[in-house]
Amino acid sequence: MGKSVSKKQAVAAALAANDEESARGRLLSAATHLFCKNGINATGIDAIIHEAGTAKTTLYKLFGSKTNLVHAVLESEGKAWREWFIGAMEEGGGDAQSKLTRIFPALKSWFGEERFYGCPFINAVAEHDKDAKQFRAIALxxxxxxxxxxxKLAGEMGAADPESLAHQLALLIDGAIVAAMVSRDPGVADTAALAAGSLFGPSRVKKPKRAAGTAQLVAV
Structure with a gap:
């Protein structure tokens, strides 16, 4: 009898865990869509639970507060975006420069999606107190x-200053994201790609060092 009750309890616990995981997923999905589309401050708890089809008590049980839900959304979205973005660069292989040149075609594809609302990190920082550290920390x-x-790819490419090149490309990426969000024109990625092309010129790449004997031979 005791074993039978124990099995029932285990089954009930498993079902409850599955229900919570399902509710968590629906809440994250709903909050992600609404935060990105309408903004974090403009989106209330009632709108999130309505879209997710859950109770308000479920949201607070799983996340504790709207702020915690925002953090969870940013962490989840960030992980998913990074996996997609890095995967888009690496897909197809090739040398490091080939991978870097895939950045802006990948962004153009993203910009063309119906649910493209810009970068959730840029948006979150933009609509909150600029002295607030919580969202800037997640964004950074x-x-x-x-x-x-x-x-890493810039270094493999032989860039003279891989760190500087990475930051320059990042500025073009951020600028393209904001421009695409405002203009709704995926083509801004092509303009950013043209600008990025100048960063891959010969002057930006380390010249291979020649051995002393080789240099002397050439001089003769």
Whole structure:
């Protein structure tokens, strides 16, 4: 009898866990859509639970507060975006420069999506107190991962200053995202790609060092 009750309890616990995971997923999905489309401050709890089809008590049980939900959305969106973005650069292989040149075609594809509302990190920082550290910290953490991968590829490409090149490309990326959000024109990615092309010129790449004997031979 005791074992039977224990099994029932285990099944009930498993079902409850599945229900919570399902509710969490629906809340994250609803909040992500509404925060990106309408803004964090303009989106109330009632709108989120209505779209998610959950109770308000469920939201507070799973996340504790709207601020915690915002953090969860940014963490989730950041992870998904980084996986997509880095995957888009790496897909198809090739040398480091080939991978870097895939940045803006990938962004153009993203800009053309119906649910493109800009970068959630830029948007979150933009609509909150600029002295508030919580959203800037999450945004900088996200940017650090993206920059690190671009810098790694810049180094493999032989850039004279991989860190500087990564930051220059990041500025073009951020600028293209904001311009596309405002203009609703995916073509701004092509303009950014043209600007990025000048960063890959011969003067930006380290010249291979020649051995002393080779240099003397050439001189003769």
């Amino acid at each position: 953490k996200h940017k650090k991962v993206v920059l690190a991968h671009i810098e």
